[in-house]
Amino acid sequence: xxxxxxxxxxxxxxxxxxxxxxxxxxxxxxxxxxxxxxxxxxxxxxxxxxxxxxxxxxxxxxxxxxxxxxxxxxxxxxxxxxxxxxxxxxxxxxxxxxxxxxxxxxxxxxxxxxxxxxxxxxxxxxxxxxxxxxxxxxxxxxxxxxxxxxxxxxxxxxxxxxxxxxxxxxxxxxxxxxxxxxxxxxxxxxxxxxxxxxxxxxxxxxxxxxxxxxxxxxxxxxxxxxxxxxxxxxxxxxxxxxxxxxxxxxxxxxxxxxxxxxxxxxxxxxxxxxxxxxxxxxxxxxxxxxxxxxxxxxxxxxxxxxxxxxxxx
Amino acid sequence: xxxxxxxxxxxxxxxxxxxxxxxxxxxxxxxxxxxxxxxxxxxxxxxxxxxxxxxxxxxxxxxxxxxxxxxxxxxxxxxxxxxxxxxxxxxxxxxxxxxxxxxxxxxxxxxxxxxxxxxxxxxxxxxxxxxxxxxxxxxxxxxxxxxxxxxxxxxxxxxxxxxxxxxxxxxxxxxxxxxxxxxxxxxxxxxxxxxxxxxxxxxxxxxxxxxxxxxxxxxxxxxxxxxxxxxxxxxxxxxxxxxxxxxxxxxxxxxxxxxxxxxxxxxxxxxxxxxxxxxxxxxxxxxxxxxxxxxxxxxxxxxxxxxxxxxxxxxxxxxxxxxxxxxxxxxxxxxxxxxxxxxxxxxxxxxxxxxxxxxxxxxxxxxxxxxxxxxxxxxxxxxxxxxxxxxxxxxxxxxxxxxxxxxxxxxxxxxxxxxxxxxxxxxxxxxxxxxxxxxxxxxxxxxxxxxxxxxxxxxxxxxxxxxxxxxxxxxxxxxxxxxxxxxxxxxxxxxxxxxxxxxxx
Numbered sequence: 001x002x003x004x005x006x007x008x009x010x011x012x013x014x015x016x017x018x019x020x021x022x023x024x025x026x027x028x029x030x031x032x033x034x035x036x037x038x039x040x041x042x043x044x045x046x047x048x049x050x051x052x053x054x055x056x057x058x059x060x061x062x063x064x065x066x067x068x069x070x071x072x073x074x075x076x077x078x079x080x081x082x083x084x085x086x087x088x089x090x091x092x093x094x095x096x097x098x099x100x101x102x103x104x105x106x107x108x109x110x111x112x113x114x115x116x117x118x119x120x121x122x123x124x125x126x127x128x129x130x131x132x133x134x135x136x137x138x139x140x141x142x143x144x145x146x147x148x149x150x151x152x153x154x155x156x157x158x159x160x161x162x163x164x165x166x167x168x169x170x171x172x173x174x175x176x177x178x179x180x181x182x183x184x185x186x187x188x189x190x191x192x193x194x195x196x197x198x199x200x201x202x203x204x205x206x207x208x209x210x211x212x213x214x215x216x217x218x219x220x221x222x223x224x225x226x227x228x229x230x231x232x233x234x235x236x237x238x239x240x241x242x243x244x245x246x247x248x249x250x251x252x253x254x255x256x257x258x259x260x261x262x263x264x265x266x267x268x269x270x271x272x273x274x275x276x277x278x279x280x281x282x283x284x285x286x287x288x289x290x291x292x293x294x295x296x297x298x299x300x301x302x303x304x305x306x307x308x309x310x311x312x313x
Numbered sequence: 314x315x316x317x318x319x320x321x322x323x324x325x326x327x328x329x330x331x332x333x334x335x336x337x338x339x340x341x342x343x344x345x346x347x348x349x350x351x352x353x354x355x356x357x358x359x360x361x362x363x364x365x366x367x368x369x370x371x372x373x374x375x376x377x378x379x380x381x382x383x384x385x386x387x388x389x390x391x392x393x394x395x396x397x398x399x400x401x402x403x404x405x406x407x408x409x410x411x412x413x414x415x416x417x418x419x420x421x422x423x424x425x426x427x428x429x430x431x432x433x434x435x436x437x438x439x440x441x442x443x444x445x446x447x448x449x450x451x452x453x454x455x456x457x458x459x460x461x462x463x464x465x466x467x468x469x470x471x472x473x474x475x476x477x478x479x480x481x482x483x484x485x486x487x488x489x490x491x492x493x494x495x496x497x498x499x500x501x502x503x504x505x506x507x508x509x510x511x512x513x514x515x516x517x518x519x520x521x522x523x524x525x526x527x528x529x530x531x532x533x534x535x536x537x538x539x540x541x542x543x544x545x546x547x548x549x550x551x552x553x554x555x556x557x558x559x560x561x562x563x564x565x566x567x568x569x570x571x572x573x574x575x576x577x578x579x580x581x582x583x584x585x586x587x588x589x590x591x592x593x594x595x596x597x598x599x600x601x602x603x604x605x606x607x608x609x610x611x612x613x614x615x616x617x618x619x620x621x622x623x624x625x626x627x628x629x630x631x632x633x634x635x636x637x638x639x640x641x642x643x644x645x646x647x648x649x650x651x652x653x654x655x656x657x658x659x660x661x662x663x664x665x666x667x668x669x670x671x672x673x674x675x676x677x678x679x680x681x682x683x684x685x686x687x688x689x690x691x692x693x694x695x696x697x698x699x700x701x702x703x704x705x706x707x708x709x710x711x712x713x714x715x716x717x718x719x720x721x722x723x724x725x726x727x728x729x730x731x732x733x734x735x736x737x738x739x740x741x742x743x744x745x746x747x748x749x750x751x752x753x754x755x756x757x758x759x760x761x762x763x764x765x766x767x768x769x770x771x772x773x774x775x776x777x778x779x780x781x782x783x784x785x786x787x788x789x790x791x792x793x794x795x796x797x798x799x800x801x802x803x804x805x806x807x808x809x810x811x812x813x814x815x816x817x818x
Contacts, residue, residue, distance in 0.1 A: 166550075263512075
């Protein structure tokens with residue numbers, strides 16, 4: 001119970017700090033929502049009037065706390081650029097970013113665990129070495145560039161998908177998922193390579209420990225030792241890594257959305273920053289912060305399940 | 314049942330709707346015509362025509378809204394919601410005859426009250442602010458008869474019809490309380506829906522009074538990332554994209570036709586005439602002699618583009634005079650001028666450029682290299698568009714910038730009024746009493762020929778004083794899929810979707 005309370009407190013403080021930082025940043029960068037909206041036709045009077053309409057003339061803390069108050073009660077305000085409620089806007093985009101993130105995460109897990117197991121088990125085979133080297137190579141490619149490569153190879157050369165042919169989930173769910181496979185791949189591959197490498201080294205170092213020799217001496221088969229003993233221990237650092245990766249994937253999906261023309265949170269966030277549409281920016285950042293903190297919470301729970309030593313603490 | 318079987322069953326059930334969805338919502342039959350047009354930014358300012366400010370927004374709204382008058386592809390002003398108009402002898406009153414049977418997209422008829430409401434809203438006569446600068450001159454809007462509207466001006470203005478023909482001065486229904494989110498106009502296309510940062514969907518308006526549009530459904534797809542544009546085109550996700558760079562057009566596959574036109578703007582190295590050393594005319598002239606426009610065109614656009622020498626582009630053919638030879642490249646002369654201005658060893662300054670406009674960034678890079686030859690060191694400072702607007706354009710806190718300036722309305726005045734010393738939009742801080750005097754004459758000279766002469770004198774004044782280092786009216790490239798035809802260039806920043814059609818349609 002105490003642990004849960006502690007988590008909740010961290011949750012609240014983090015969201016508070018993150019949103020405050022965003023507010024301060026908006027205070028410091030030149031231009032505001034009024035100049036963005038009125039463009040080059042703006043007269044000083046029109047700008048002043050627009051600022052008043054938008055509530056930008058109020059003091060900094062009044063603005064911040066009034067935003068925070070409404071956000072707490074689920075009211076995210078109205079977008080300056082679109083004149084519609086931020087909540088409805090974000091609700092319609094959430095499935096896009098969330099699906100992309102989850103698909104990428106599943107790919108990381110599905111790719112890295114079998115490959116990691118294989119290359120640790122058959123450490124000396126040539127194929128394991130090939131995996132090692134190519135993993136090292138892939139790891140160092142930024143997702144943005146990998147995205148362009150994937151588009152070129154799978155989209156332009158192999159015609160496996162239409163670059164830019166994104167279909168929204170509410171129009172055709174099947175096409176939606178199939179379009180997201182390649183962007184998810186671009187996000188997942190470098191992370192999967194890191195995760196593979198981590199699992200491999202983790203298994204190798206576990207295998208040298210005394211309890212493994214004991215397990216062998218009790219007559220267990222290699223498979224038994226690997227899956228029932230070593231893997232359970234070796235997977236703990238990997239879980240930590242995957243937790244952090246998921247936060248990274250959320251950030252990565254914001255970037256990859258640009259390459260694949262996916263209209264999720266990333267596109268909205270960037271355009272809203274350019275337009276100084278701070279109700280939208282605040283809401284997106286608060287939601288992302290919450291997702292990241294929530295993931296960390298899940299990782300903690302997973303530890304407790306996997307590692308009996310942590311239970312009851 | 315074992316746990317595993319239950320799980321399998323649950324998964325199967327979960328998959329059914331997904332499969333069903335895929336099955337039943339396959340491609341729509343191609344019975345109705347459609348086109349997907351890519352645009353580089355979403356319509357983020359407003360869908361209310363009176364409040365839309367970005368050129369990118371106005372060019373789309375051009376298809377949804379119309380004013381009493383509108384521009385045609387040759388740049389002439391033709392009747393739209395009004396069927397005709399006349400101006401009183403003293404030039405104070407314009408009378409517009411409302412066209413019969415013009416319908417709004419919601420099916421209601423356009424009435425004189427709607428016209429009065431719209432014009433008064435734009436002109437700030439109903440308590441709000443003036444939304445369109447050109448219309449601040451309106452004294453009153455009266456309904457003289459059921460279909461006759463009299464607009465009285467505070468002062469006669471020959472350019473008034475051009476302001477009324479602006480998409481911004483569109484006629485909208487007075488009953489619509491939310492024009493910003495529920496746009497209703499009289500244009501050939503009607504608004505259907507939008508998804509922020511994704512798309513905007515338009516549909517042909519069957520009740521349109523004029524020549525109807527050809528293509529039934531138009532989807533505007535927002536592609537802000539320049540690298541994705543060509544992939545979207547080549548991949549077949551987008552059928553048309555305007556304002557491409559030369560490099561982009563070279564990467565297109567055979568399914569596209571590349572059309573070439575002019576952008577109708579003046580790209581220049583705009584100088585802040587109020588800061589040192591640009592307050593010195595010799596320094597400005599020296600820069601003009603040092604910058605080689607042909608070389609810029611060669612390096613940035615494969616020689617496509619039209620060199621200009623003053624703040625006017627060739628499409629205003631009646632007013633335009635070619636001054637592009639005012640400063641032929643002459644490094645020695647530039648050095649002499651710099652020396653006589655007191656900068657024998659050159660100087661340093663920064664060029665602030667909005668990073669989202671690649672052609673301007675490239676031009677700035679070439680200029681920076683060229684100026685090294687006369688010992689002038691130009692640093693390029695890339696800023697985001699909003700920062701450019703507030704720092705450079707509004708606050709005038711800059712030394713030099715490369716940008717394209719277009720005409721906000723179909724008037725030559727719109728290109729030249731910003732150089733009057735006390736003009737609100739005089740972002741270059743140009744100040745010359747002779748220019749101001751000449752410009753003021755425009756309003757008291759009734760004869761057309763004399764006025765044209767004044768416009769030419771104004772352009773010469775800017776060239777002689779080297780107000781800015783003028784570069785070009787940029788070439789515009791439009792990629793259109795070979796399934797379509799009918800793209801029409803305008804001497805204004807608009808896209809006319811109604812003229813597009815399927816080949817053989």
